[in-house]
Amino acid sequence: MRDFDALGDAITAGLLGRALEPNAGELADEGHTHEKNCLNCGTLLRGPFCSQCGQRSHVHRSVRGFMQDFLQGMLNFEGKFWHTLPMLAWHPGQMTRRYIAGERARFISPVALYLFTVFAMFAALNFTGTLGSDGAKTFQDQIRTEIADNQAAIVKLQAKRQTAIAAGKDVADIDRKIGRRRGDITEGQNVLSGKASPSDEIGDDTPSFIRPFIKNAKDNPQLVSMRVQDAASKYSWLLIPLSVPFMWLLFPFRRKYNTYDHMVFVTYSLSFMMMLVVAGNLLIELGLTSIAGMLFFVPPFHMYRQLRGAYELGRFSAIMRTIALVTFAFAAAGMFMAAAVAIGMS
Ligand SMILES: [Zn+2]
8 A cells, every 4th residue: 555655646746746755654753743745645735734635734643633633623513503503594595695606614514514404303303202212102192092082073973963863864874973983992992902903903995005004103113213214314315306406497597596506505495494393393392382383484484585595586586486495395395204104114
């Protein structure tokens, strides 16, 4: 390998027409380096960074240096994060436009933010028990809710039956409905008491190709919800290429904005929406359900503001495009979740 490195250095030096320092690439033992050539690519150094590859002229080989790098990396991300987040929330259009125009170092890149929020979202969902750990409990609760619903329906049907009898009408249809509800209640109670396996519940009208999925989900809800979650996080990046063609449709005659611009727009937008999910979950966990419910109305406003600012649109054309984008987003989110569930259940 050393030979290859030396060859690479020689080629680089040759291409640049500069002499190669004899000990370029060697690290000093004291843990601090004083190099004339870049340790990464061999280019002759001028100033604190390599003009060719951007690496620092001085690199450290000490624990102290490692800690410094660690701290600097964290502070750098955190500084950018606290600069990016408020902009993304309040001035998403301006931020998208500025990032596209070239202010890259100031903000967290769309891809980094996206990866970070995917991670944060699934961490939050797991933490609050929306996915995963409480799957089995949720299933039992579901059956209990179903039983209660059926009992309420029977009370209503019986009242209806009384009126029908008083009016001298035929009650055969109502009786049949009551019978079906009672059957459902018995089935649910059997599942709860362990007399029947949940999979027994799959009705005759369930299409045969769905049955194995449902059986799988009911037999092992925890595993399935974990796999749904796994599929959703693994394929979440697909939302970006899925959304970009739609952005082309939104701006068919605008040569000024290219695919890269749309990708930045979509990725920042999706990151924000995932952050809303995280915020909503935390609010629900804190018992602030009504405030969490209000977050549901945030996406259209955010899309409007981001569209208007990023593409420098007037009010009317921004509103029209927001309506189209909201419609598309709900359809895409629905399809994505359906796909994740199908993958998780199979
Ligand atoms: Zn270099």
